[in-house]
Amino acid sequence: MAEVVSSVAPLVDERRQLKLLIDHVSDHAIYLLDPDGRICSWNRGGERVNGYTAEEAIGQHVSIFYIPEEQQQGLPQQALEHVREHGRLAGEGWRVRRNGEQFRASVVIEAVREDGHLLGFVKVTQDITERYQAQCLLQDAQRSRQHLQRFEGVGRLTRGLAHEFNNLLTTIANALDLVALRPGADARTHELVELAQAAADRGSLLTRQLLAFSADQTLVREPVSVPQLLDEALPSLQRACPQAIQMRVELAPALPPIATDGVQLHSAMLNLVLNSCEAMPQGGTVTITARVEQRLAPDLAQPTRRRYVAIAVTDEGAGMPPEVAERASEPFFTTKEVGKGSGLGLSQVFGFVSQCDGFVDVQTAPGRGTTVRLLLPAIEDVEHA
Numbered sequence: 001m002a003e004v005v006s007s008v009a010p011l012v013d014e015r016r017q018l019k020l021l022i023d024h025v026s027d028h029a030i031y032l033l034d035p036d037g038r039i040c041s042w043n044r045g046g047e048r049v050n051g052y053t054a055e056e057a058i059g060q061h062v063s064i065f066y067i068p069e070e071q072q073q074g075l076p077q078q079a080l081e082h083v084r085e086h087g088r089l090a091g092e093g094w095r096v097r098r099n100g101e102q103f104r105a106s107v108v109i110e111a112v113r114e115d116g117h118l119l120g121f122v123k124v125t126q127d128i129t130e131r132y133q134a135q136c137l138l139q140d141a142q143r144s145r146q147h148l149q150r151f152e153g154v155g156r157l158t159r160g161l162a163h164e165f166n167n168l169l170t171t172i173a174n175a176l177d178l179v180a181l182r183p184g185a186d187a188r189t190h191e192l193v194e195l196a197q198a199a200a201d202r203g204s205l206l207t208r209q210l211l212a213f214s215a216d217q218t219l220v221r222e223p224v225s226v227p228q229l230l231d232e233a234l235p236s237l238q239r240a241c242p243q244a245i246q247m248r249v250e251l252a253p254a255l256p257p258i259a260t261d262g263v264q265l266h267s268a269m270l271n272l273v274l275n276s277c278e279a280m281p282q283g284g285t286v287t288i289t290a291r292v293e294q295r296l297a298p299d300l301a302q303p304t305r306r307r308y309v310a311i312a313v314t315d316e317g318a319g320m321p322p323e324v325a326e327r328a329s330e331p332f333f334t335t336k337e338v339g340k341g342s343g344l345g346l347s348q349v350f351g352f353v354s355q356c357d358g359f360v361d362v363q364t365a366p367g368r369g370t371t372v373r374l375l376l377p378a379i380e381d382v383e384h385a
Contacts, residue, residue: 029125035118037062037080049105049127051098062123065095067102079109083121087111092132095125104132165203173200219261219355223379226255226290226309233266237273237288244283247273252291256378258309260356265374268349272313272372275346279317279370287314295375297357308358308375315371320364349374 029046031039038061042054050057050065063076070076070093083089088110095105106126112119180193230249238247269288276286293310350360353374364370 027126029123031057031123032112033062033080033121033123035120037076037121040120046125049097049103049125050095051101056098065125067094067096070094080121083109083111084118092128103127104129169200169203173197176200219264219352221259221261221356223257224260224262224265225257226311227251229262229265230269230288230290230311233269236266237270240270240274241277241286242283245277245280246283246285248285248287250287250289252289255290255292255309256307256380258356258376259379260376261352264352265376268352268374269311269313271346271349275372276313276315276317276370279315284316288312289314292378293375297377307378307380309378310361310373310375312371312373314369316369319366319368319370321366346372 027045027048028043029049030043031046032041034040038059039057042052042057046057047053052060061076062080063071066076079089088108090106090108092104092106094102095107096102104127106128108124110122112122176193176197180190180197182189230251234247234249241247273286273288280286289310289312291310293308294305295308297304297306349372353360353376356376358374358376361373361375362370363373
């Protein structure tokens, strides 16, 4: 009986083995660069990760994968110089595909030498965008959770003080009313009583703000349409701004409803808009945006993704340095002069959003303006949480 001979060549050639091995790694882009940084060879993973075919990539400089800002800064050349000197470079960064889409990449570059002479470089790139985004979500949730825990004790103390203070103010206000009703009170007495009543009213407002910060206010939570609320609130928000301030609203389509107190949300938005106006004394634009975001809930023991409606107020002001931004939500903390503000505005917003099972994210830097984002759970997640 004749022996059947396989037409498939055995894998005995080491070069062929290496070529097959490299070419069949589909989730890593592996390519060889010449000493000037031009692509000499290209594996199948390179096409999947970077979007170029071998014919399009070979002969091109490796800088085509870098975002424009890093190309202008000369980062590709700096990376190759580092590898020439040290032999290896590993790190992460943003890269760009052939279609212009940016992705997060883990990159390793190794120098290829023979008898001490540099022959080129081997570069390995992996798309880690999903992992990077998951890490960012977890870090955001941990930061928000730490923030909530930090102010939990302060909230309890504030709640007790606010109730005691409110009882005192009630007694003072009642006494002032009785004094004003006395038949022998002259004009000067009435004037002094009015001043004292105005101060008591101011104290009452402060206690309400304290209760809002401590999440002890009574909320009427019901389904709220964010587009409808902003449409109704926009005229009053615009009137609260000086003439030099312009207002722009950008809403994502098909926003889900949220379960919250519409009156308190309107008040929180007004608070943020007024802060933005104060940050731009020479004028500018306040931008209000709303979109859906997938975030990890910071108040749950186990990291759980939720859909949030993120309502953001952005200004073009001077921004805040890190040490100020870190304390921005503390009650009574303010950078204004004495008598110009109580320092309870932003803390009131934090308390209200926390009471709605949401959280606040502040993004700011000197010279880059400030964005305060209220993340409130979409109503379907509230019902099934």
